[in-house]
Amino acid sequence: MTHVELADGIHVVVGGSFPRCNSIVIIDEEVVVIDPGCGIEDLRAFLMTKNLALNNIGTVILSHIHPDHITHAARLNRLSRCRIAANEITAPLFNDKEKMKEFLGFHRANPVRPLWERLVNSKMFGALEEGHIDEELGDGDKFALGKHTLRMLYTPGHLPDHMCIEILEPNLVFAADIDLTEFGPYYGHPNSSIPEFQDSIMRLQHNDYDGLISGHLGSPLVKDYKTALASYQRKIEIREDLVLAAIMNGAGSVPEITLNPIIYPSLTDPVFLQFETWMIEHHVNSLLSRGLIEEKKKRYVAL
Ligand SMILES: [Zn+2]
The missing domain is CATH 3.60.15.10 (Ribonuclease Z/Hydroxyacylglutathione hydrolase-like)
Incomplete structure (x- = not known):
């Protein structure tokens, strides 16, 4: 203790x-x-x-x-x-x-x-x-x-x-x-x-x-928590860039994106795959709302 x-x-x-x-x-x-x-x-x-x-x-x-x-x-x-x-x-x-x-x-x-x-x-x-x-x-x-x-x-x-x-x-x-x-x-x-x-x-x-x-x-x-919060927040943007890059490289769905996990890179556990999936879904929705990707024939494509 x-x-x-x-x-x-x-x-x-x-x-x-x-x-x-x-x-x-x-x-x-x-x-x-x-x-x-x-x-x-x-x-x-x-x-x-x-x-x-x-x-x-x-x-x-x-x-x-x-x-x-x-x-x-x-x-x-x-x-x-x-x-x-x-x-x-x-x-x-x-x-x-x-x-x-x-x-x-x-x-x-x-x-x-x-x-x-x-x-x-x-x-x-x-x-x-x-x-x-x-x-x-x-x-x-x-x-x-x-x-x-x-x-x-x-x-x-x-x-x-x-x-x-x-x-x-x-x-x-x-x-x-x-x-x-x-x-x-x-x-x-x-x-x-x-x-x-x-x-x-x-x-x-x-x-x-x-x-x-x-x-x-x-x-x-x-x-010095204000500086620490700024770099903490930046991790969201880094993840979002990685999700966008995966879509630009042809991953057109959340299961395809999670084939190369972004949040938990050494992912082996199904529970953590579920957490990864939910986090990636939030990023996909964020990219959709920002107009950086769109859904075409049920696949995500970068704009
Ligand atoms: Zn908590």
Whole structure:
């Protein structure tokens, strides 16, 4: 277990890269955990260093419905009787995991669904268990816990329910999956949106924080986050150029484009082929809307 103290009472327990994620732990009049994806044992080990235990956790806040971020929430609720809070889009999905699966594109007719469920069940403990959201937090809502105040900031695109959480003292933002990783922005579900992701990146760039906390970086605090966001955003354009190049070289459909994967170059897993396919579909739609390609006789051609 590694952790970083960002300020008095504000800590990150480092989960790191997918399928784990970084968890924020705020120790104030109440102990609050944002996204328990670091794993319950690491959370327990960290709390012990502060003479606290899991049953001292008062509230778990979820940034969005992705399994790597909600993993362990239901178990924490059982162990500590903590409340679970999420925004009004995430809440009904957390309360009904069939709705969550459909929201993520894994409806019953999707042949990849059993493999995805196996991946989630093996790597993201309890993420598909039924649970209950106790408190809904909307865009701009504040959550006060003594010396610290949190404020919710909707940042859709990655998924429609994605939100960042501003920590008003000491002026930081937990940006969840606007994570500034080398991989770049992830929009691998049917309801993800490249334009909304770009708007959300711009929204963070316009706000002046003292630092951005990534949901997945091993060194989670990024002080020069505006520069980092600019190169993060550029990965979208690079991918779009690669998709356009593939179409110019004769790939006329999404399956033909994914024969040479762009997002996951060493792709072997059918679940990741599904994510690749959804991401490429977003790029194809973007190229169509920008008038750079068109569909002729059910094949994409460059203009
Ligand atoms: Zn996510």
